[in-house]
Amino acid sequence: MRTSVVALLGAVFVVLIVGLFFSASDNVLPTVQQVSSPEASTQDVTGTKGALLALLIVVVTGSIASMGAALYAILWFLNREVNRVQMQEPEPLLLTMSTQGNSLGAALANNAFIIVALLGLVMTVAVIVLLLV
Numbered sequence: 001m002r003t004s005v006v007a008l009l010g011a012v013f014v015v016l017i018v019g020l021f022f023s024a025s026d027n028v029l030p031t032v033q034q035v036s037s038p039e040a041s042t043q044d045v046t047g048t049k050g051a052l053l054a055l056l057i058v059v060v061t062g063s064i065a066s067m068g069a070a071l072y073a074i075l076w077f078l079n080r081e082v083n084r085v086q087m088q089e090p091e092p093l094l095l096t097m098s099t100q101g102n103s104l105g106a107a108l109a110n111n112a113f114i115i116v117a118l119l120g121l122v123m124t125v126a127v128i129v130l131l132l133v
Contacts, residue, residue, distance in 0.1 A: 038044040045053075097105035108115060 035041055038046050091102040094103040096103045099105045099109045
């Protein structure tokens, strides 16, 4: 596998060198000049177009880095919680309305605000859907 990675990196390097040769030398590739204004040309880089390209690269790179950091934080937190739960003794969930122990009633009693908020959201969406129909 190591030799295939080295070969792939070598091929990428060769392609970059060939591309640099073609872009740095004049009249190597035949081109047709369609416009005379450098602002409208795709081959001529003006200061404004260069600054906008640099800004685009910075924004895209920053977005990718921030998404990667967010995914890393989420996965770290989930892994921490999974490890914490694996160290606990397993308790079966009792499907009773008792507020004692690990039961459905205790979960409803401890998370009443979340349940009421979700029911309110469902009711709001239902009213909006009925008004649109």
